[in-house]
Amino acid sequence: MLVCLLGSSPLLAQQYEDYFQVKAVPDTTSIRLGEQVNISVTAKVMLYALKGASLKVVFPNLPDSLNHLEVVSRTPLDTAGSNSQQKLWKQTITLTSFDSGRWELPPMKFEVFSVTDGSYDSVFTEPIIIDVTTVAVDTSKAFKPIKPLRRVAWNLLDYWPWLLGILLLVTGVVLYFVYWRKRKPAPKPPPAQPLRSPYETAMDELAQLGKDKPWNTDVKLYYTQLTDILRQYFEQQFHIAALEQTSAELLQNIKPVTVLNQQRDKLQSILTLADLAKFAKLQPSPQEHEDCLQKAIAVVEWTKPAAAPAPEPDSTNQKK
Template identity: 90%
Template sequence: MKVRQNIFIFTTLVCLLAGRPLMAQQYEDYFQVKAVPDTTKIRLGEQVNISVTAKVMLYALKGANLKVVFPNLPDSLNHLEIVSRTPLDTTGTNEQQKVWKQIITVTSFDSGRWEMPPMKFEVFSVTDGSYDSVFTDPIMIDVNTVAVDTSKAFKPIKPLRRVAWNLLDYWPWLLGILVLVTAVVLYFVYWRKRKPAPKPLPAKPAKTPYEVAIEHLAQLGKDKPWNTDVKLYYTELTDVLRQYFEQQFHIAALEQTSAELLQNIKPVTVLNQQRDKLQSILTLADLAKFAKLQPSPQEHEDCLQKAIAVVEWTKAAATAVVEPEGTNHQTK
């Protein structure tokens, strides 16, 4: 019984130790890499394009989830300098295989025979975590100098050669000058032929404060708002008079109480002459608005007629005399 257990343990250890190399050998069989240069002989400063290809045989690794890592090359190595690397190209991939391609361009400024060392590719199995490394073959690049015949004397430097003048070399400048001249000509032509702007029509004269007040008072007499709302009627009546006084006589009538308004109309002679009528209107209006007094229909009509009389009395001072432009007065 113990012999069988020992044989089982030994077999298990052998399988565990041999599993990784077997997996590595499996990747080497189905994962291929190569690096092929377009030339191996260049002169100083010339470039070599190395085509690097990695290929995975999908048909032989069904269900395998592999990850390939391309070599990470430094900017320079062994007298060779990396000029550029193209992005990975997978145009050759199909159901049977997956292909990655990249062009690595190198150059050298040192003459001699230089080796591009093997490039290391790594492949990982996402399924079981195993990995392996595969290397490309080294590439030998011969970098030669330009042959110089030292037996002959150095030739002198040639003088500068003048290039013949060509009109096409200056076409942007000529086009700009042509556009500028055309714009100037069109501007002056348009400026001379442009029609004079029409004169603006004379603005209609605004209504005088007297005309506005008379229109509002006439509308109140027509609507007779006291039949439905006495307070609203007296509010509108006094507002018409206050606006008239403020616009015509520059009295802050809208912001003053009735007593203040009666006090401030004293300097205005033509208005102060109607003080009794104005006081009667303001007193009755305050009683109707604030004391809920109900004046008779006759009193409503009387207040409206007094307001009209006050505005008519100040008509001469309120009406502005506007003479048309161009009127000449000649004394005979």
């Protein structure tokens, strides 16, 4: 996945084709079984049309196999064609197939996100049709007769794995019955520790993060750990698939959770700064590092579950 950030203001209201173009071109559309076809995938962003824009561009991530086509390899993203007027990414995806027929590589989806307001849209390439043919057979020639079976002389060494396995099995059975009386009773397992709540786990991890201060050596690692702690807490506490969602999707899906949606501004501020630091190589100030950590602690504190009321004593067992 590739993420690119540009400028500082949203521009999704414009038509994407004005400034964002994607293309997938195969070097051939007809192969034989097992042969390969190279798909040249390009994405072009016109920088002159994006002054002041703040966008993320996400490249498609094809599965290893789809519709009788298998992905053999993917080259790293190449930005050699970029200049002051445009940003250009290139990637070559190599496919093959072992099933004859006409197969379609479905349109590949590129996603464009607005960092400012969290809105997003998708742009697709054209589908690609690939014909896979078998090796031609000359049916004009007569069939050749089937050759008779050839018998191989029996050799004891051919069965040595089986003999060794039987020997080991017999040895294991004998040793078990000889020494089973000498076995010491297995120690009792230690009592199970009470499970920690998602709130306690998240607070401990945030406190440890504040002690370690990883932003002094690796800013990207710090924001990755910080957002992962929050996402795991949301999954365990509110059953939201936060680890599988983008920042924009996560902010959209917390709306039904009232107590979590009340902290939406803090959460959006954390996620936005984290995305900029992880994907746009932004270097926030030390004060911003500390501020993000304190906001994360505030979000967890605000959304922690209420303590269960203590059970009331049974009045029937009290002496009058």
